[in-house]
Amino acid sequence: MQRTRRAWLGALGAAGAAALAGCGGVVDGLTGGGTPSGPGPPASEGDLYVGHELDVLNENITDGGVPKDGIPSVDEPEFQPADAASLADGDVVFGVERGGEAKAYPQYILVHHEIVNDTVGGDPVAVTYCPLTGTAQGFERGETTFGVSGRLVNSNLTMYDRDTDSWWPQVVATAIRGPRRGETLSEFRVVWTTWGEWRGAHPDTVVLTEETGYQRRYGSDPYGQYNPPRGYYTNDETLFEPLVSDDRVPPKRVVIGTRTDAGALAFDKQALLSERVLTGSIDGTDHVAVADATLSTGYVYANPDSVGVEPGDGGYRVGGEVHASDALPLERVLAFDGMWFAWAGFYPELPYVR
Amino acid sequence: MSGEAAGGREAAGNRALGLLRQSGVAVRGALSRRDGRATAAVAGLGYLLVYLVGLGHLGVGPSGLELSVVADPLTRALQLRGPFQWEPVALAVVGPVELLVSPLNIALGTLLGLLVGLNLAVSLVAYRGPAACKLGPGAGAAAGLPGILSGFACCGPTILIVLGLQASATVLTLFQWLLPLTVLALVGTLLWVGRKVEA
Numbered sequence: 185m186q187r188t189r190r191a192w193l194g195a196l197g198a199a200g201a202a203a204l205a206g207c208g209g210v211v212d213g214l215t216g217g218g219t220p221s222g223p224g225p226p227a228s229e230g231d232l233y234v235g236h237e238l239d240v241l242n243e244n245i246t247d248g249g250v251p252k253d254g255i256p257s258v259d260e261p262e263f264q265p266a267d268a269a270s271l272a273d274g275d276v277v278f279g280v281e282r283g284g285e286a287k288a289y290p291q292y293i294l295v296h297h298e299i300v301n302d303t304v305g306g307d308p309v310a311v312t313y314c315p316l317t318g319t320a321q322g323f324e325r326g327e328t329t330f331g332v333s334g335r336l337v338n339s340n341l342t343m344y345d346r347d348t349d350s351w352w353p354q355v356v357a358t359a360i361r362g363p364r365r366g367e368t369l370s371e372f373r374v375v376w377t378t379w380g381e382w383r384g385a386h387p388d389t390v391v392l393t394e395e396t397g398y399q400r401r402y403g404s405d406p407y408g409q410y411n412p413p414r415g416y417y418t419n420d421e422t423l424f425e426p427l428v429s430d431d432r433v434p435p436k437r438v439v440i441g442t443r444t445d446a447g448a449l450a451f452d453k454q455a456l457l458s459e460r461v462l463t464g465s466i467d468g469t470d471h472v473a474v475a476d477a478t479l480s481t482g483y484v485y486a487n488p489d490s491v492g493v494e495p496g497d498g499g500y501r502v503g504g505e506v507h508a509s510d511a512l513p514l515e516r517v518l519a520f521d522g523m524w525f526a527w528a529g530f531y532p533e534l535p536y537v538r
Numbered sequence: 539m540s541g542e543a544a545g546g547r548e549a550a551g552n553r554a555l556g557l558l559r560q561s562g563v564a565v566r567g568a569l570s571r572r573d574g575r576a577t578a579a580v581a582g583l584g585y586l587l588v589y590l591v592g593l594g595h596l597g598v599g600p601s602g603l604e605l606s607v608v609a610d611p612l613t614r615a616l617q618l619r620g621p622f623q624w625e626p627v628a629l630a631v632v633g634p635v636e637l638l639v640s641p642l643n644i645a646l647g648t649l650l651g652l653l654v655g656l657n658l659a660v661s662l663v664a665y666r667g668p669a670a671c672k673l674g675p676g677a678g679a680a681a682g683l684p685g686i687l688s689g690f691a692c693c694g695p696t697i698l699i700v701l702g703l704q705a706s707a708t709v710l711t712l713f714q715w716l717l718p719l720t721v722l723a724l725v726g727t728l729l730w731v732g733r734k735v736e737a
Contacts, residue, residue: 249710254619399608399626401636403599 220363222347226326228368233443234356235531236427241337241353241360246424248336252344255332256398257299257310263287263390266383271391273380274411278320279389279479280304280311280374286386288379289313291410293392294320296400298341300392301329311374314341314354315407316416316423317526318438321354324370338427338529355522355530376521377479378411385478422525430528432536439536440473441527442466442484442519448531449484452538453521456482460495463487464537471517473537474500476509481521485514561660561729568659577662582648582655589647593623595638604631615641621714622646646717653724660731 234241266288271277276291283305294300294313301310310330313320316339323330328347335342337353337360344351350362357369375382383389394402408415416423420435433439439450446467456462457480462473470487474495487493491514494501499508507513527534568574590596608614611627619625626638 247710249713250620251618256625397608399606399629399638401594401597401599401629401638403636404594404597406594 220348222328223326224328224345224347224350224364225330226324226370227364228357228370230368230445232356232358232368233445233447233531234358235448235534238358238360238366240427241356244427245335245337245342245351245361248334250332250334252334253331254334255296255298257301257329257331258293258297258392258396258398259301259329260397261300261302262393262395264393266387266389266391269379269391271379272411273378273383275379276410277377277379277382277391278311278313278374279377279382279386280309280322280372281386282309282372283307286382286389287311288382288386288389288391289320289374290379290392292402292405293394293396295405295407296402297396297398298332299330299343301325309372310343312341312343312354314339315405316340317355318417318436318523319355319520319526320374320376321357321520322372322374323357324372336424338526339422339424340526340530355526371518373518374520375479375481377481381479426525426529428529428532429525430532433524433528435523435525437524438521439524439527440482440484440519441522441531441534442471442517443531444486444517448527448534450524450527450534450536451482451484451519452536453482455538461493461500462537463493464535466535472512472514473519474509474512482519483510483512483516484519485512485516487514557729557733560733561731564660564664564731565656565728568656568663571663573666574659574663578652578655578659580655581658582651584651585654586644586647586651589650590637590643593638593640593643595626595640595643597636598634599631599636601634602631603633604629622717650720650724653721653728657724657728657731660728664731 269288271290277288278291278294280287280289285305287302287304289300289311291313294311295315298314299310299312301308303309304311308325308327310323310325311320312323312330316336319340325345328345330343330345330352333342333344333351335351338355341354342351343354344362345364348363350359350364350367352359352364352369357371359365359367394400405415408417410417418436422435426435433452438453440453440456441448441450443449444466446469449464449466449471451462451464451473456473457475457477460475464471464473470490471484472487472493473482473484474493475482485493491502493512493514496506499506500512501507502512502514505513510516524536569578587596605628607628608625614625614627617625622643624640624642626640628639630637630639
């Protein structure tokens with residue numbers, strides 16, 4: 185990582201003035217059980233398969249060791265052009281492309297905040313990251329914002345929305361406690377990639393800066409690092425006992441998983457990048473995963489008619505025509521990277537394809 | 539009966555006062571010597587630094603020279619980030635050294651460092667003195683260990699991985715109590731060592 189230093193001694197004067205004016209306060213957080221101050225985030229039209237009864241998830245909420253908002257979300261994110269960023273090509277970023285706008289959220293910043301309440305392509309969204317499960321996901325947030333509850337389920341970030349104080353574990357994207365219990369968030373794809381790849385694909389991207397409104401030692405990741413990988417991200421230890429242990433795969437192995445209304449399915453990411461096409465099934469319906477070499481990621485499509493998908497030059501051949509990996513003429517389903525133990529814990533006995 | 543109880547309470551109170559007085563004498567005696575003062579200063583400062591490293595507030599990073607402060611330092615300084623951990627209000631960088639300034643944590647670390655330093659200074663003086671007690675000079679420092687461990691509980695108890703433990707409600711609760719236990723342990727050892735010095 186080649187970060188540069190901010191130099192803003194001048195902030196001192198402004199800081200004193202702001203303190204005297206009494207401005208600030210990160211969150212007007214509800215404490216649970218309060219009166220909802222708004223409708224909360226928009227719900228998805230359809231439900232998602234959840235691998236456990238909601239009561240089971242609710243009973244397995246654990247204290248993560250920090251209070252509500254002890255890990256503060258970024259609520260007023262600032263961005264800079266790609267040329268101004270001092271990231272190394274191999275640094276992990278979470279990329280979002282939406283409404284003609286491309287944004288990159290560096291992992292080394294999100295590890296300290298986990299949630300960025302942002303607006304992308306004119307839409308209010310939350311870009312979220314859980315370091316312990318290695319999952320980066322995007323959610324519509326409507327007029328509200330999300331915060332970090334300080335609780336975990338299956339080691340996974342449990343968000344709360346600041347309108348209703350409902351609790352939403354990130355991976356299942358379904359409220360397990362509060363007025364919105366049982367409802368599912370509206371999601372969008374966040375691509376786990378590297379800065380070099382994202383910038384190559386989106387030269388006009390902007391990048392989240394360290395001007396988060398908080399002071400952190402951003403070069404210091406409390407869990408380890410990704411570039412090069414070490415620490416928690418690579419060893420076989422989990423901090424909390426998974427909901428369900430499944431030793432088919434080492435716990436931190438990265439899979440690209442998907443869940444629909446009918447079930448869940450995981451593709452081994454390394455195998456997908458190497459094989460380019462993998463096929464699995466959810467409740468009898470074929471699903472096909474295709475690799476995107478440009479961003480070192482993959483996309484998953486429902487393929488109920490089991491049409492042939494073949495790797496070709498510059499894309500994938502479907503019905504005699506070549507299509508880009510993210511634009512096959514099939515119904516794309518949301519998929520995202522995650523550590524195996526997280527997927528296996530939330531969705532017991534889910535099929536694993538490699 | 540009540541008269542006896544009152545007498546008992548008075549005697550216990552007198553004993554406690556005597557213990558405090560003895561410890562006060564021991565501390566003053568230790569600090570009147572050069573080796574005692576040096577021990578207290580070095581151990582106290584050393585503890586503070588290790589505590590800040592444990593919190594993740596002190597470490598090395600990209601080289602630079604910087605002082606940046608949040609927009610609302612007074613509010614932020616009181617916001618809890620974890621058990622006995624508060625929001626940093628500033629980042630100071632000198633060369634490769636980075637320091638996050640959380641005033642309450644620095645105050646707490648200084649208090650703990652002071653107690654560790656005094657423990658060691660009194661222990662050392664007692665150890666070298668004619669009425670050497672059986673207490674090694676390391677006892678005071680050992681009493682401070684839980685406080686250092688408590689610092690590592692920040693941002694996810696990664697120290698648990700180092701210790702080979704899996705987090706659970708019990709372990710996390712224990713972590714929350716490490717710091718107050720440290721204060722009690724340090725005060726306790728100081729009183730104990732002080733009594734030995736007078737003996």
